[in-house]
Amino acid sequence: MSQNQKALFIIFGGTGDLAYRKLYPALYKLYKENYLNENFAVIGTARREWSDDYYQEIVTDAIDDIKVSDQHAEEFASHFRYQSHNVKDTENYRTLLHLANTLDEEYEIGGNRVFYLSMSPSFFGTITSHLREEGLVTENGFNRVIIEKPFGTEYENSNELNNEILESFDEEQIYRIDHYLGKEMVQSLMTLRFGNPLIKHLWNQKFISNMQVTLAEDIGVEDRGAYYEQSGALRDMGQNHILQIVSLLLMDEPQSYHSEDVTKEKVNALKNLKLLDSQNIKDKFVRGQYTTSPDAPGILDYLSENEVNEGSIVETFIAGKVESENEQWANTPVYIRTGKRMKGKSTRVDVVFKNDESSLFDADELSENVLTIHIGPTEGLALQLNSKQVGHVFNTEPISLDYQIENSIPDDYEKLILNALQGDKTSFVHWEEVAESWRYIDAIRTAWEADPSDLFKYPVNTNGPKEAYELLEKENHHWFWE
Numbered sequence: 001m002s003q004n005q006k007a008l009f010i011i012f013g014g015t016g017d018l019a020y021r022k023l024y025p026a027l028y029k030l031y032k033e034n035y036l037n038e039n040f041a042v043i044g045t046a047r048r049e050w051s052d053d054y055y056q057e058i059v060t061d062a063i064d065d066i067k068v069s070d071q072h073a074e075e076f077a078s079h080f081r082y083q084s085h086n087v088k089d090t091e092n093y094r095t096l097l098h099l100a101n102t103l104d105e106e107y108e109i110g111g112n113r114v115f116y117l118s119m120s121p122s123f124f125g126t127i128t129s130h131l132r133e134e135g136l137v138t139e140n141g142f143n144r145v146i147i148e149k150p151f152g153t154e155y156e157n158s159n160e161l162n163n164e165i166l167e168s169f170d171e172e173q174i175y176r177i178d179h180y181l182g183k184e185m186v187q188s189l190m191t192l193r194f195g196n197p198l199i200k201h202l203w204n205q206k207f208i209s210n211m212q213v214t215l216a217e218d219i220g221v222e223d224r225g226a227y228y229e230q231s232g233a234l235r236d237m238g239q240n241h242i243l244q245i246v247s248l249l250l251m252d253e254p255q256s257y258h259s260e261d262v263t264k265e266k267v268n269a270l271k272n273l274k275l276l277d278s279q280n281i282k283d284k285f286v287r288g289q290y291t292t293s294p295d296a297p298g299i300l301d302y303l304s305e306n307e308v309n310e311g312s313i314v315e316t317f318i319a320g321k322v323e324s325e326n327e328q329w330a331n332t333p334v335y336i337r338t339g340k341r342m343k344g345k346s347t348r349v350d351v352v353f354k355n356d357e358s359s360l361f362d363a364d365e366l367s368e369n370v371l372t373i374h375i376g377p378t379e380g381l382a383l384q385l386n387s388k389q390v391g392h393v394f395n396t397e398p399i400s401l402d403y404q405i406e407n408s409i410p411d412d413y414e415k416l417i418l419n420a421l422q423g424d425k426t427s428f429v430h431w432e433e434v435a436e437s438w439r440y441i442d443a444i445r446t447a448w449e450a451d452p453s454d455l456f457k458y459p460v461n462t463n464g465p466k467e468a469y470e471l472l473e474k475e476n477h478h479w480f481w482e
């Protein structure tokens with residue numbers, strides 16, 4: 001079977017940062033690998049007045065580091081056209097239709113269309129209804145809408161947003177991106193859990209003491225102050241990336257690898273999360289905001305970042321104890337944390353196993369067995385075990401079995417776009433997952449809003465406020481990555 005995919009991409013937000021940094025390089029890599037060759041075209045749209053030539057220059061510039069040769073980059077960019085577009089103007093969709101049909105014919109695309117919505121969600125409904133009404137949805141090929149986050153800011157408005165889109169496209173046609181689902185080791189979680197008897201049979205509360213999901217970033221909010229003021233860490237990373245990972249850690253084994261079966265189990269896992277309320281939020285969740293540190297001169301505190309409101313109480317760090325109602329996870333929490341301006345960039349899951357009663361060893365002689373899944377910036381696995389110290393004495397010591405992926409790994413967006421072209425939804429987020437995640441996050445948000453007093457400051461280049469450590473210490477646990 002030929003791997004060549006035929007598609008016309010219409011990118012709303014074609015002049016944006018995401019398109020430049022992620023989409024054009026991802027499309028180029030697919031072109032290099034022959035997943036896209038002759039039968040594809042891209043229409044970039046946005047409000048700005050750009051010419052096709054200028055747009056092609058921008059695209060070429062976006063792939064400068066990864067191009068095979070100038071000529072190859074130019075051939076790729078020649079598939080791109082630009083249309084200045086006001087998403088509310090019906091006339092603009094007619095021009096777009098004409099251009100789309102012309103390109104469809106020129107590149108023999110056969111009616112396959114991918115509408116990529118990389119702009120404010122407030123326009124999603126307007127765009128999708130115009131696409132349908134003005135005939136941009138074809139009869140002879142597939143029509144898929146890829147949607148970028150944020151998908152609303154709470155359950156209510158994300159539900160409205162979803163209903164607006166559903167008036168023009170079916171759930172089957174909607175591909176909600178969470179780029180973490182394109183990460184190699186996140187995709188590997190199911191294989192790791194269900195493909196290894198050694199792990200599969202121990203993956204429950206009987207053997208696992210706790211799991212720790214860390215999404216630490218060393219960068220600050222950069223030039224996204226205005227967006228971040230509306231989101232904070234809870235919505236920016238918690239509702240999507242963290243809960244997606246949590247659902248993959250806690251879900252039961254799906255019947256098959258098909259997206260419907262996988263979604264079903266992920267949704268169940270999310271439904272089973274114990275909701276928090278103003279009574280228990282203080283015990284179970286911590287929020288923080290970064291401030292300056294004498295050890296890091298020149299690094300601003302959050303309040304001094306561009307477009308951040310004076311006296312803002314938006315959190316740039318969260319840590320929390322996530323629990324499941326599912327019996328097989330009774331008393332086995334998943335501790336989560338994420339933050340900006342932490343010690344380093346590290347995305348990882350640490351699965352801490354229970355120490356066994358042993359007549360041979362005292363409890364303090366043995367370290368915990370810990371399976372670490374390194375999601376980024378390096379990808380791999382590590383397993384901490386106890387071994388005999390080498391030499392004449394008979395002491396125990398922890399050793400680590402390490403595996404690091406050395407092959408080059410396709411980029412998150414490259415994988416996800418290819419999956420969307422192939423119609424494989426396993427690594428996309430179903431509406432029910434979005435809905436359940438918002439329910440969980442909204443409960444925390446509401447409890448925090450009722451009592452805004454406990455926002456703890458943490459110095460930049462640290463792993464959050466001391467309260468985030470106490471959260472585990474009071475239960476005789478500790479963060480494995482410090």
Ligand code: BG6
Pocket residue numbers: 179217236237347376
């Ligand atoms: C995005 C968030 O979804 O993920 C950003 O909006 C964050 O704030 C980014 O920096 C982190 O992604 P990655 O792939 O660099 O871990």
